[in-house]
Amino acid sequence: MIEINRIRENSNEIIERLSIKNFDSKEIITEILELDQQKREIQVKSDALLNQRNSISKEIGNLFKSGQAELANKKKEETVSLNTDIQDLKEKFNAIDSKLTDLLYQLPNTPHSDVPKGKTPEDNITIFEKGEIKKLHDKAKPHWELASEFDLIDFDLGVKITGAGFPVYKGKGAKLQRALINFFLDEAENSGYKEVIPPLLVNEASGYGTGQLPDKEGQMYHATEDNFYLIPTAEVPVTNIFRDVIIKKEDFPQKLTAYTPCFRREAGSYGKDVRGLNRLHQFDKVEIVQVQHPDSSYEALEGMIEHVKSLLEKLELPYRILKLCGGDLGFTAAITYDFEVYSIAQERWLEVSSVSNFETYQANRLKLRFKNEDGKTQLAHTLNGSALALPRIVAALLENNQTENGIKIPKALVPYTRFETI
RNA sequence: GGAGAUGUGGCAGAGUGGUCGAAUGCACUUGUCUUGAAAACAAGCGUGCUGCGAGGUACCGGGGGUUCGAAUCCCUCCAUCUCCGCCA
Secondary structure (H helix, E strand, O other): OOOHHHHHHHHHHHHHHHHHOOOOOHHHHHHHHHHHHHHHHHHHHHHHHHHHHHHHHHHHHHHHHOOOHHHHHHHHHHHHHHHHHHHHHHHHHHHHHHHHHHHHHHOOOOOOOOOOOOOOHHHOEEEEEEOOOOOOOOOOOOHHHHHHHOOOEEHHHHHHHOOOOOOEEOOHHHHHHHHHHHHHHHHHHHOOOEEOOOOOEEOHHHHHHHOOOOOOHHHOOEEOOOOEEEOOOOHHHHHHHHOOOEEOHHHOOEEEEEEEEEEOOOOOOOHHHOOOOOOOOEEEEEEEEEEEOHHHHHHHHHHHHHHHHHHHHHOOOOEEEEEOOHHHOOOOOOEEEEEEEEEOOOOEEEEEEEEEEEEOHHHHHHOOEEEOOOOOEEEOEEEEEEEEEHHHHHHHHHHHOEEOOEEEOOHHHHHHHOOOEO
């Protein structure tokens, strides 16, 4: 969430920035400032009363020690009204504080000054495009037909076992998944990311830490008996490694990568959007996460973009990079670049990666800090990106590489699949 | 899942309900000494809120309670350890 100090000092700037996200924050911020003011006043009062009580209590202790029980008991009476006042202030304080926290949770991150205005995905700006969009042969098919023709993915079987959006990968289809995961992990390691295998279920605190809660509660599967959530992305468990951590300056940057399945409930899609691998409830993804010093987080973001670019180029897929406009930007991100690959048989672009800088927004929730030159604790920056999400990569690979003699595996992947064609 | 024990500062480890934000040791930082280092000695050494500042206040696993006053007593949750059961 946005730091309260920033809101105190730059409320107008924040309101203006949030308007780029098409978020009208004027009322909330006014209320936040009021509550913040009240909260501090109450705290000062309460501190003063506690101070009084503490000194009276000390006196009572001393009186008892020196055998003046009568005087001590008389002193006790003084604390009666004091205690009701303290209790009163405590209740008020808690009420205001939880209201304030609630409102702060409702404020999205402020977009970076580079973020273009806009409301819908059409307003995103294509900043880079590369790769040849080939012509396919006459009998070219969409990936869901290829998947069933070559017996790679069984969607109906998944429906039987679980439900729609939980495919079963078979034979070379399963091996292709494994190959991609290993390829992505190796590439990440070569770029300096340390591999971790995190839990796939997280507690509530972790959900709040990265911002899935309370904003996107409905997106996550919820194991209510234990109050755990199935992770929608490795971002959640991996970034929460750093919750409540004060890292040493020399330990910057932290670069982690993780492969995990991801679980998303997703609501309200239909037709071609959800056909085949386009949108699933369970899918595999390799994520890269960085914790950075604020001065170098944008440089790190560039590095992450370069990393994802190199993956797509090694896979020989035509892709483009979009800079998301304010309206399409996620709740917690300051800036996001989406990577899309072209799916030839479907004749559409498919999002395969999202690379974002969250600046201090997540760090503030996580209490992820470092000691700066002045010896003060300061919030770090967090970043993450998909590198990459598998299903749509598979869709594009199958569709784009189909020939009349089968599907060709890109060269870079062959050492991992150990077969050249499907 | 059952029984028992434990949870204190970066680590180890004290702490009869009152002068405990917390002894002591180690680690760390700075200074003295030294050509330099080590050793020794001295000082410092957690996090938040609040205040221009001195300071005030809160935090001894989390939450709640008893009390004039809680690290210390009670309840509850969580975690760890030991034993038993179950199990990939």
